[in-house]
Amino acid sequence: MELISLSALDLTLAALLVVALAGLTVWARMGLGRSLLIAGARTVIQLLLIGLVLQTLFDHAQLGWVALMAVTMLAVAGYEVMARQQRRFAGLWGYGIGAVTMFVSAFAVTVLALTTMVGPSPWWEPQYAIPLLGMLLGNTMTGIALGLDRLTQTVWRERRTIExxxxxxxxxxEAVATMRREAARSGLMPTINAMAAAGIVSLPGMMTGQILAGAPPVEAVKYQILIMFLITAGTGFGTLGAVWFASRRLFDTRERLRLDRLKPGRHT
Amino acid sequence: MDRLLDVRQLKTAQLGPLDLAVQPGELVQVTGASGAGKSLLLRALADLDPNTGEIMLNGEARDAMLPVQWRRRVAYVPAETAWWGEHVDEHLPAGFSRETALHLLEQVALPEGSLGWEIERLSSGEKQRLGLVRALLNKPRVLLLDEPTANLDLENTKRIERAVRAYLAEEDAAALWVSHDTLQRQRLGGRILTIHEGQLENTAWS
Incomplete structure (x- = not known):
């Protein structure tokens, strides 16, 4: 089996489907046409760019470039975590809690997987390192963002109970234990659900991709299992860490609830 | 030393600096316009808001005690007590004495079985009375009462007043009581502190 290369015409046909959908929503006055087209255009531009970046990276496989790429991905993921908070910590903490816990969990799990499980040579081989890190960061980011958002929202709402x-x-x-548990749950639930539904309800994207690229299904499945475990570990450790640090940060050394450390909520 | 609570240069963002001394067994009333800082004073004393200055309880410095120990001894009771579990007994301090609980319940005219009641079914009067019992189970030395009877009828208000008085007498403890109700102020009597714009303005006796 070999990968069938897609032509520009193939992509144009697929794009026409999105344009048709946008046309329908405009006709039905649903106000989604613009967003659909802009998001579609962003997909094309962003993915083409990252394709070029990855191609260049693969051609000049040097540790420095791989590290730069990894740090950039982390920086963007840290920003995403912060941007998704309705009530985030003021100052550096707003960015720091997400970025640091993601660094510790997603980076550590990726490096561990590369050095002990997948074992490419060299271990930072970009063809393996970058997609792995990307999948881990993407999921860890979602888990941490959900967990932190839930934590700050519930603590805000339940401040009378806490005090x-x-x-x-x-x-x-003890005063914040219930809210912390709830926050950890909401951060981890998507990952647990994905593991439970894998292969029955949905065929995971990476496995599908490998099968399309011609890999034997059993090999693709093994990779998928590995990835799901790594994602669960990365998301889990990252979310638990972020929720713990954030809940500690909500109190000072005299154990007073310090909601003044959060920025006021946005009305969205 | 016969000062139970000794406060020097207490200061928060909107309060003080102010000095205050309270004797054992004393009930001190705190009055002032709304927004003057009455609640802020109680919250600062309970160490719930950031503050500076020196607070001593029986000659022991607040900063030398763990926050948890401090708040058990200097207990803050808000106008509306918060409940988070399903039954009353989930909200009681660990390892409380059953005997003390029964005694306190009797003071606020509640039966022994009320500890097993569902929170959903409590009236506001029952909530405030149980809220007081819950705070007193820690055997605090100082009670900080922030309009504890604000939403109650006269009967429940008087039950709480009696229970606090009895507790202060039995334990030789002290209380700071914020109240808006003139009649209640006359009933409570004693020293009255007035707060204006975060400062202690004057002290009167009734």
Whole structure:
């Protein structure tokens, strides 16, 4: 089996489907036409660019370039985590909690997988390192963003309860335990659901891609299992870490609830 | 030393600096226009808001105690008590004495079985009375009462007043009581502190 190369015409035909959908929404006055077309255009431009970047990276496989790419991906993911918070921490913490926990979890899991499980040579071989890191960062980012958002929202809403517990002599950790548990759950649920539904409800994207590219299904499945475990570990450790640090940061050294450390909520 | 609570140069973003001393067994009333800083004073004393200055309880510095220990001894009771579990007994401090609980329940005219009641079915009067019992189970030395009877009828208000008085007498503890109700102020009596724009303005006796 070999990969069938797609021509410009093939892509144009697919694009016409999106244009047709946009036309339909305009006709039905649903106000989605513009967003659809802009998002479609962004897909083309962003993916073509990243294709070129990856091609260049593969052609000049040097550790420095791979590291630069990885750090850029992390920086953007850190920004995404921050941007998705309705009430985020003020100052550097708003960016730092997400970025640092993602660095620790997604980076560590990727490096561990590359050095001990996949084992390309050299271990940072961009063909393996970049897609792996991308999948891990993408999922970890979602988990951490969901977890942090849920934590700050519920703590804000339940501040009277938290202060009542503090006033009755509970420690900060006990006073915020329910909210922390809920936040960790909401960060991890998508990943757990994806594992549970894998192969039955949906064929995961990476596996599908490998099969399309001509890999034997059993090999593709093995990669998919590996990836799902890595994603679960990365997302899980990242979310638990982020939620823990954020919940600690919501209290000061005298265990007072410090909602003034959050920026005011956005009305969206 | 006969000062139970000794506050020097207490300062928060909107309050103070102010000095204050409270004797054992004393009930001190705190009054002032709304927004003057009455709640802020109680919250600062309970160490719920950031503050500077020196607070001593029985000669022991606040900063030398863990926050958890401090808040058990200097207990803040808000106008509306918060409940988070399904039953009353989920909200009680770990390892409380059953005997003390029964005694306190009797003071606020609630039966022993009320500890197993569902939160959903409590009236506001029952919530405030149980809220007081819950705080007193920690055996605080100082009670910070932030309009604890604001939403209650006269009967429930008087039950709470009696229970606080009895507790102060039995334990030789002190209370700071914020109240808007003139009649309640007359009933409570004692020293009255007035706060204006975050400063202690004057002290009167009734």
């Amino acid at each position: 009542a517990r503090l006033a009755l002599g509970s420690g900060w950790s």
